[in-house]
Amino acid sequence: MAKQSKPAALLTMDKEAEIRARGFSAVCGIDEAGRGPLAGPVVAAAVILPEGIVLPGVTDSKKISEKKRELLFDYVKQHALAWGIGTASEAEIDAHNILQATFLAMRRAVDALPRPADFALVDGNRIRGLDIPAECVVGGDGTVLSIAAASILAKVTRDRCMREMAEQYPQYGFDKHKGYGTKAHYAAIEQYGLCPLHRRTFLKKVLKR
Numbered sequence: 001m002a003k004q005s006k007p008a009a010l011l012t013m014d015k016e017a018e019i020r021a022r023g024f025s026a027v028c029g030i031d032e033a034g035r036g037p038l039a040g041p042v043v044a045a046a047v048i049l050p051e052g053i054v055l056p057g058v059t060d061s062k063k064i065s066e067k068k069r070e071l072l073f074d075y076v077k078q079h080a081l082a083w084g085i086g087t088a089s090e091a092e093i094d095a096h097n098i099l100q101a102t103f104l105a106m107r108r109a110v111d112a113l114p115r116p117a118d119f120a121l122v123d124g125n126r127i128r129g130l131d132i133p134a135e136c137v138v139g140g141d142g143t144v145l146s147i148a149a150a151s152i153l154a155k156v157t158r159d160r161c162m163r164e165m166a167e168q169y170p171q172y173g174f175d176k177h178k179g180y181g182t183k184a185h186y187a188a189i190e191q192y193g194l195c196p197l198h199r200r201t202f203l204k205k206v207l208k209r
Helices: 014-020 066-079 090-096 098-111 145-168 183-192 204-208
Strands: 027-033 042-048 082-088 119-123 134-137
Touching: 014 027, 014 119, 027 098, 027 145, 042 098, 042 145, 066 145, 082 090, 082 098, 082 145, 090 098, 119 145
Parallel strands: 027 119, 119 134
Antiparallel strands: 027 042, 042 082
16 A cells, blocks of 8 residues: 655644734734746745634645646735735845845735734744844744745735746746756756846856856
8 A cells, every 4th residue: 555645734823822922913924926037026824823723735836836826826816904005126135235125025025914013923034124023034934834825925926927927938938847946947047048037147157258
């Protein structure tokens, strides 16, 4: 008999409950997608979930197939108390560097929440520029439910953006690699040069040729 894979453990709201116990009432989880690609924006999402909710299947977006992420995208939005999306363009990435652009996208995601948050749980080890108190959680997209929910919204939003850009710049294959530095992407750059979506600061060696 074939061994069955163990289902992923359900993420809980324990971390959010810990923050609420400190007197905060609207805790949002924040995550981003697209720090590493050679092209396209960096996208962040902020999500406030109802206290004690369980969302089966919601975990780190990198551990979920594209098809399942698309389904969970609507699922998260339907069950969230509030959600917001923020982006920073490739021009802003080149002007400010990717870290600062990521902070900018995160702030815009929080500002886009229709219901204000009073505390943020952020995936990673650094955050700056928010107008509310925040705490970083390394690996939070795999352990904190609201951060995992944000990771799905950010990833799907960015992937959809890159598929749309593929229609405008079909020669680069953005719908396939989403702007990451694959062999096919570098080959397209060699053949066609850079387009407005490319991050010049990520491609300095190519520009020097």
